[in-house]
Amino acid sequence: MGSSIERLSLGRLERYSRGLRGFWRSYSRNRPAVMGLAILFLLTATAVLTDLLDPYNPFGIYPSEVLLPPSFSHPFGTDDLGRDILKLVMFGSKTSLLVGFSAVFIASSIGIIVGALSGYYGGRVEDILMRLTDMLLIIPNFFLILLIVALFGSSLRNVVLVIGFMTWPGTARLLRSTFLSLREQEFVQAARVVGASHLRIIFRHLLPNGIYPVIVNSSLQVGSAILTEAGLSFLGLGDPSLVSWGRMLSIAQMYVRRAWWMAAFPGAAIFITVMAFNLIGDGLNDALNPRLRER
Amino acid sequence: MQPIVKVKGLKKYYPVEKSWIDKLLSRERRWVRAVDSIDLEIERGETFSLVGESGSGKTTTGLVLMQLVEPTEGEILFEGRDIFSLREEERRRLRRDMQMVFQNPYASLNPRMTVEEIVGEPLTIHLGLKGEERRGRVIELLDIVGLNPGKYYVDRYPHEFSGGQRQRIAIARAIALRPKFIVADEPVSSLDVSIQATILNLLQELKREFKLTYLLIAHNLAVVRYMSDKLAIMYLGKIMEKGVSEDVFQNPQHPYTKALISAFPDINPDVKRDRVLLRGEIPSPIAPPPGCRFHTRCPFRLEICERDEPMLVEVEDGHLVACHMVE
Amino acid sequence: MGGGEPVLEVRDLRTYFPTMRGTVKAVDGISFTVLEGETVGLVGESGCGKSTAALSIMRLVPAPGRIVGGEVLLRGRDLLKLSEAEMRGVRGARIAMSFQDPMTFFNPVMRIGDQIAEGIIRHQRLSRREAWEKVISTLEVVGIPSPRDVAMSYPHQLSGGMRQRAMMAMALSCHPELMIADEPTTALDVIIQAQLLELMKDLKRELGMSSLIISHDLGVIAELCERVAVMYAGKIVEYSDIRRILREPRHPYTVGLLESIPRVGFKKERLIGIEGSVPDLIEPPPGCRFSPRCKYADEKCKEDPQLIELEEGHYVLCHHPVMGGG
DSSP: OGGGTTSOOOOHHHHHHHHHHHHHHHHHTSHHHHHHHHHHHHHHHHHHHHHHHOOOOTTOOOGGGTTOOSOSSSTTOBOTTSOBHHHHHHHHHHHHHHHHHHHHHHHHHHHHHHHHHHHHHOHHHHHHHHHHHHHHHHSOHHHHHHHHHHHHOOOHHHHHHHHHHHSOHHHHHHHHHHHHHHHTSHHHHHHHHTTOOHHHIIIIIIHHHHHHHHHHHHHHHHHHHHHHHHHHHHTTOSOTTSOOHHHHHHHHGGGTTTOHHHHHHHHHHHHHHHHHHHHHHHHHHHHHOHHHHTO | OOOSEEEEEEEEEEEOOOOHHHHHTTOOOOEEEEEEEEEEEEOTTOEEEEEOOTTSSHHHHHHHHTTSSOOSEEEEEETTEEGGGSOHHHHHHHTTTEEEEOSOTTTSSOTTSOHHHHHHHHHHHHHOOOHHHHHHHHHHHHHHTTOOSGGGTTTOOGGGSOHHHHHHHHHHHHHTTOOSEEEEESTTTTSOHHHHHHHHHHHHHHHHHHTOEEEEEESOHHHHHHHOSEEEEEETTEEEEEEEHHHHHHSOOSHHHHHHHHHSOOSOTTOOOOOOOOOSOOOOTTSOOSSSTTGGGOTTOOTGGGTSOOOOEEEETTEEEOOGGGO | OOOSOEEEEEEEEEEEEEOSSOEEEEEEEEEEEEETTOEEEEEOOTTSSHHHHHHHHTTOOOTTOEEEEEEEEETTEEGGGSOHHHHHHHBTTTEEEEOSOHHHHSOTTSOHHHHHHHHHHHHHOOOHHHHHHHHHHHHHHTTOSSHHHHHTSOGGGSOHHHHHHHHHHHHHTTOOSEEEEESTTTTSOHHHHHHHHHHHHHHHHHHOOEEEEEESOHHHHHHHOSEEEEEETTEEEEEEEHHHHHHSOOSHHHHHHHHHOOOSSSOOSOOOOOOSOOOOSSSOOSSOTTGGGOTTOOGGGGSOOOEEEEETTEEEEOSSOOOSOO
């Protein structure tokens, strides 16, 4: 309403920080989402700190300490080679986050480009791009990823690339449908009337208005990419030179009766991490959705 | 003097999406005849109104004029040049002279841009203005459209403004490049009555100050009478009557015009109105009635109306009517 | 013309909406009466509270809104004191309401005829067949040319004008004592609007119904109503018979409104309009809510004005009523 008329003019920076504060106010109202964010901070800190403070080789073998249950010196116990599981889980967080973020970065970039082009131009461009998208969508994703990794080798780079290149269709479809409805809005017509180029319309007018659902979706996708990596490693198709929660689970299978802790802690790590990203996605959805935000 | 805008034989047909039955029977593609061969001349400095109900084609005409939609057939001359034969670069250059104000100020302003960015966009695109210079010009423009002092408003976002204020911002954007011609598509119909008047007055003032020419697209006849010098009444993609505004209002000739004027609820409690009530509703523009398009609802229909399409004929100086009754 | 018993009396009705920022006083102490056989208009611009007032009478205020005070008397009985079950017997049967957008009113997957029959069956305890007969005859009353076809159609198959007529048929089908029409013609083109206005005038003549018309369009109100209440920012600022309001408006807001309206009957040389915008209803300006936009406002207007009766039946909520017409 008209209550804002006599407020003084604000600097750009100040408005920006007010926007951020407004975002945080509505985000923080969602307690679980704040918890998700806290977990993410903890994980990131763990991944970074493990690398900095404890560059000690996680692959050493300690025959005297094989399969020890959780204790004061080994809070998560040790594995079949005598390694400290807490340490391994900490190293694993780095792999998971690396895979999750890089794969989603690739997938989102492709998805945004494909979705934006087909949603904005329509016609032939849309037909071709969307057929391609549909094709990827109907193929069972995980098995294709499995196949490609099996064929081309399972280095970290390959795993990231494959997950990234296989999971963009959701983003593309999402952005396309947003663009389709935004494209008809009067403010886009108005931009054309003042002579804005196609690129300008896409990047200055459509994307800022249509990106939020994509951000929410990407946050959920990080969780699912981490899960995919764990799945691949579980099946023995992860990068063998890295610690991975999935591979830890895979090995733990053999000892599940004798050493429950070998499965329990990496399993819990996967669960908590994926859940954190889902909670964050949920919180972002509430905070970025303008309809919910006013409440 | 050469008219600033001349529309010759303009047609705009939209294809109707074929259903699978149509495809199976390989039926011919059908068309929505939104605008079906109209001629207009708009003189420099006048306000020309296109009037009609929804589905009359008035909005489509405006969109074609603003090059937002390609015509199916016909020419549009702006200062003598056919705008659809121009090259991309020249067409963009033409945007400096032709601008538009949209119907819904809640939709026509990008919600994620500040007023400076919205009003400054044409300045950046066409004049390459940036930074303080652009900001200064935007503040100036805001003052002109009655959002003063402009510096209080320049950093705000659209949601901080009322409907009337938003329409002022949209108008500031439209006049930013000092255009010669502005299409105003229902510029006040989504605003409250008391605000409508202030926006209409602003448009009048700007017209005088900047020597503008308006094409006003509207369904509200009272608004049209207040604003226009000339007008054209449209029905199902055709012009039924056109001429000097006061001639048409004081001496309407076409039965449809009479019906429109008498249908308009007026606030004078003493007027004993004899309504020309029309039966039924506007037919589909996919298969408009043969002969005169209005004959299915016309209270004075003759036999000839179902067969022959009436031509626009001049009944008095510059007052044209398409009706067999007046021939 | 009216002059009979009051059918509806609204006394000091208040409906508030709690929000994060504070309480929106959408309807803030309004009073008016609808007499037997009379049509009363409630006119005002968007956000003035006229629709909330109508919904309050029906006790259909959407959450989190709440009726916090006042009385709504239907033939002397306070509807606000009824139980929800009793109120269901009032809605549709004794008070009917039509809305601006019939598309959101009708169930999209039910035939029009079934929807109208449902109310008849519930309120009048008729059999299905009898109810359908009644549906057809009511659809005829509202001027629908082929009532059987329309009764068999789904809402999306009808045009806007037809839907509006069907909704009026639904409202009329149980012979309500009071009909409330919220923006009955706003979504329609002017020709269809005129058809509907003529129909409503005919119905009023034939059925002698009492109704309350909510509209932003003084033209529509002028055609249909005998008396009118002008609302601004949750309050009724002027209340009188329609001719007096149009000829000798006394509240500066009414005067401004009338000066803002272009006329189709003659060319006005200049419209005046009202500068500024509707106040924030969470923190309304102190005293008279119109004062920030009023050219007559002075220190006195910072105090709450009282509704005064300037002449018989002409009420104004203003410290400085305008004299000598607009």
